[in-house]
Amino acid sequence: xxxxxxxxxxxxxxxxxxxxxxxxxxxxxxxxxxxxxxxxxxxxxxxxxxxxxxxxxxxxxxxxxxxxxxxxxxxxxxxxxxxxxxxxxxxxxxxxxxxxxxxxxxxxxxxxxxxxxxxxxxxxxxxxxxxxxxxxxxxxxxxxxxxxxxxxxxxxxxxxxxxxxxxxxxxxxxxxxxxxxxxxxxxxxxxxxxxxxxxxxxxxxxxxxxxxxxxxxxxxxxxxxxxxxxxxxxxxxxxxxxxxxxxxxxxxxxxxxxx
Amino acid sequence: xxxxxxxxxxxxxxxxxxxxxxxxxxxxxxxxxxxxxxxxxxxxxxxxxxxxxxxxxxxxxxxxxxxxxxxxxxxxxxxxxxxxx
Numbered sequence: 367x368x369x370x371x372x373x374x375x376x377x378x379x380x381x382x383x384x385x386x387x388x389x390x391x392x393x394x395x396x397x398x399x400x401x402x403x404x405x406x407x408x409x410x411x412x413x414x415x416x417x418x419x420x421x422x423x424x425x426x427x428x429x430x431x432x433x434x435x436x437x438x439x440x441x442x443x444x445x446x447x448x449x450x451x452x453x454x455x456x457x458x459x460x461x462x463x464x465x466x467x468x469x470x471x472x473x474x475x476x477x478x479x480x481x482x483x484x485x486x487x488x489x490x491x492x493x494x495x496x497x498x499x500x501x502x503x504x505x506x507x508x509x510x511x512x513x514x515x516x517x518x519x520x521x522x523x524x525x526x527x528x529x530x531x532x533x534x535x536x537x538x539x540x541x542x543x544x545x546x547x548x549x550x551x552x553x554x555x556x557x558x559x560x561x562x563x564x565x566x567x568x569x570x571x572x573x574x575x576x577x578x579x580x581x582x583x584x585x586x587x588x589x590x591x592x593x594x595x596x597x598x599x600x601x602x603x604x605x606x607x608x609x610x611x612x613x614x615x616x617x618x619x620x621x622x623x624x625x
Numbered sequence: 626x627x628x629x630x631x632x633x634x635x636x637x638x639x640x641x642x643x644x645x646x647x648x649x650x651x652x653x654x655x656x657x658x659x660x661x662x663x664x665x666x667x668x669x670x671x672x673x674x675x676x677x678x679x680x681x682x683x684x685x686x687x688x689x690x691x692x693x694x695x696x697x698x699x700x701x702x703x704x705x706x707x708x709x710x
Contacts, residue, residue, distance in 0.1 A: 495680040
């Protein structure tokens with residue numbers, strides 16, 4: 367009897383939702399708002415997210431500059447990055463010359479692409495994906511190839527909205543890409559291993575050795591990496607290859623997307 | 626011991642910002658902490674991660690991770706409340 371007529375504490379008397387219910391409602395509202403912005407106004411999401419991504423990039427850069435204060439420490443890193451880009455570009459040009467001498471009439475001048483700034487990259491992006499600041503308004507199309515410094519292909523456009531796009535890297539875990547290995551262009555299927563790395567499997571008789579170049583189809587055969595390790599089991603007729611790419615996806619700041 | 630509401634809100638906000646600033650491994654840890662504050666927050670932020678970064682094909686790892694972390698955090702909260710942990 368007393369329980370039926372016991373008054374509720376004043377602070378609960380007119381409350382519509384409890385504390386936990388209000389929190390759950392707020393979280394659900396947040397998700398609905400983000401979903402609505404994503405599908406109804408995808409360019410708006412990119413514009414809202416870009417300042418946060420840029421702030422994160424500046425924060426990372428400032429921490430890096432504080433950690434390496436001496437000019438002599440920064441200089442070798444810059445030279446190494448420039449060397450890597452030039453090596454990749456040199457390998458691409460060498461491969462192109464070799465192909466053109468064998469295949470007369472091949473187009474020699476690649477079409478100019480769309481230069482895009484990378485807003486987010488691994489490891490901030492949980493998938494092996496680059497978020498770039500150019501979308502369909504600039505001419506980016508689904509499936510278009512994206513190139514890093516030196517003209518090295520890094521992936522294809524998987525999602526394109528009006529103002530931003532997402533480039534799925536070739537090294538996305540489980541993603542398979544047709545490629546060639548070595549000067550004799552042995553066909554192979556690369557399997558993404560995540561974080562910019564690839565694996566592949568070939569018959570032992572293919573004769574692949576560490577240092578052989580790996581090429582993908584893009585304005586001819588364009589090198590994207592080298593074989594760094596060949597694992598073989600005496601009981602198996604095939605060998606497993608580890609491929610290291612020329613381009614480090616963790617440090618990409620801009621890409622060129624083909625039209 | 627009850628966690629003050631401003632502290633809970635700060636943890637959830639930090640977990641949300643970590644999706645833009647920190648490596649995804651750090652974000653997973655912060656999502657779990659946000660889940661300890663508000664279990665649905667871990668699921669919501671996992672969905673937000675997929676909205677931001679999903680490449681258009683493959684498994685929705687962000688949403689699945691958010692769901693797992695939300696359930697795990699709810700379990701930990703239940704054990705703590707019942708003084709088992």
